[in-house]
Amino acid sequence: MGTKRIPVVLVAGFLGAGKTTLLNHLLANRQGVRIGVVVNDFGSVNVDALAVAGQVDTMVSLGNGCLCCAVDASGLDAMLARLAEAEAGIDVIVVEASGIAEPRDLIRLMIASENPGIRYGGLVEVVDAAEFERARARHPELADHLRVADLVVLNKADRVDADALAEVSATVEELAPRIPVLTTAHGRVNPELFFDPEPRDRAGQLSFDDLRAMDAHDHGDHSEHLHAAYQSVTFTGEDPLAPRKFIEFLERRPAGIYRIKGHLDFGPNGTRSRFGLHTVGSFVQFDRSAWPSDRPRRTEIVLIGSGMDTHTVHAALADCRAEDPGTVDERGMLHVLRYLEESA
Numbered sequence: 332m333g334t335k336r337i338p339v340v341l342v343a344g345f346l347g348a349g350k351t352t353l354l355n356h357l358l359a360n361r362q363g364v365r366i367g368v369v370v371n372d373f374g375s376v377n378v379d380a381l382a383v384a385g386q387v388d389t390m391v392s393l394g395n396g397c398l399c400c401a402v403d404a405s406g407l408d409a410m411l412a413r414l415a416e417a418e419a420g421i422d423v424i425v426v427e428a429s430g431i432a433e434p435r436d437l438i439r440l441m442i443a444s445e446n447p448g449i450r451y452g453g454l455v456e457v458v459d460a461a462e463f464e465r466a467r468a469r470h471p472e473l474a475d476h477l478r479v480a481d482l483v484v485l486n487k488a489d490r491v492d493a494d495a496l497a498e499v500s501a502t503v504e505e506l507a508p509r510i511p512v513l514t515t516a517h518g519r520v521n522p523e524l525f526f527d528p529e530p531r532d533r534a535g536q537l538s539f540d541d542l543r544a545m546d547a548h549d550h551g552d553h554s555e556h557l558h559a560a561y562q563s564v565t566f567t568g569e570d571p572l573a574p575r576k577f578i579e580f581l582e583r584r585p586a587g588i589y590r591i592k593g594h595l596d597f598g599p600n601g602t603r604s605r606f607g608l609h610t611v612g613s614f615v616q617f618d619r620s621a622w623p624s625d626r627p628r629r630t631e632i633v634l635i636g637s638g639m640d641t642h643t644v645h646a647a648l649a650d651c652r653a654e655d656p657g658t659v660d661e662r663g664m665l666h667v668l669r670y671l672e673e674s675a
């Protein structure tokens with residue numbers, strides 16, 4: 332099993348869309364999670380002057396469990412490596428991507444990174460609902476950015492009426508089909524969408540009870556801070572899954588899924604190993620380990636996103652059941668192994 336990898340969430344979006352506001356919201360609602368923030372200028376990040384414990388190079392450590400650093404593209408990998416060091420005690424890294432590099436280049440950098448301490452945590456594109464059409468006219472590349480995003484945050488919903496909002500949502504969906512869209516104001520995205528609410532044991536495995544605790548149909552709407560609601564769906568399968576079918580599910584996943592986590596049983600196909608799964612958008616990673624003797628052998632996953640049709644998701648997963656669990660489909664299993672993290 333691999334060591335714990337820290338998710339790196341990239342936040343992109345055009346000038347003034349609300350990236351810094353979103354970052355500040357995450358910092359203010361981090362629920363015990365230690366967040367490393369990478370920005371290319373501290374300007375308006377709420378680095379509360381009084382909370383700044385000390386400044387080393389371009390790194391600012393905040394007493395409240397956050398660490399911020401300013402960096403340009405060439406320094407990003409090195410900065411991520413520093414943030415991922417165990418001593419930093421960081422649980423998630425959020426990079427404000429604008430001004431650093433093109434989102435596509437950043438994704439490439441993340442995925443190609445050989446740093447064993449980090450994992451791609453998704454590209455979040457923040458869009459200004461009120462300025463969307465004007466921004467698109469001025470920057471046709473906005474459509475490309477939406478297409479590479481794993482989640483679109485449709486921000487500044489308070490600045491448009493319901494009809495205009497529906498129109499922008501429809502355009503976003505057309506430009507970026509199947510990508511989850513979260514409509515919000517003032518960047519009030521529930522942090523649990525990106526990372527798990529409490530720091531886990533340092534061995535890094537979530538128990539299924541932890542996952543189940545996160546499961547509900549809408550999260551956050553009722554909290555004091557009025558986070559935008561997101562969804563999660565839990566799937567439990569007692570029978571082994573057919574590897575080929577499950578990979579097809581991942582590759583043609585239903586609309587609205589941002590990330591998936593949990594573990595799977597491929598039966599004798601996987602020589603009864605436990606396959607841990609992490610996906611963000613189209614990025615898929617499996618790890619493989621022995622089933623703990625005290626845990627039942629079954630598939631347990633949680634899918635987190637926005638705009639998911641929960642019945643479709645459940646039905647699609649139920650269809651992944653191996654028809655004949657006794658038969659070994661070695662070729663099918665190769666599709667899984669392609670996504671296997673390289674560690675013993």
Ligand SMILES: Nc1nc2c(ncn2[C@@H]2O[C@H](COP(=O)(O)OP(=O)(O)OP(=O)(O)O)[C@@H](O)[C@H]2O)c(=O)[nH]1
Pocket residue numbers: 344345346347348349350351352353375429486487488489490515516517518
């Ligand atoms: N009405 C309204 N204003 C917002 C919302 N989100 C952000 N703002 C305001 O919009 C302005 C720009 O927000 P920022 O968070 O700084 O945007 P940004 O994307 O980080 O901007 P740059 O760093 O300049 O690219 C600020 O004045 C925010 O207070 C929102 O949902 N509604």
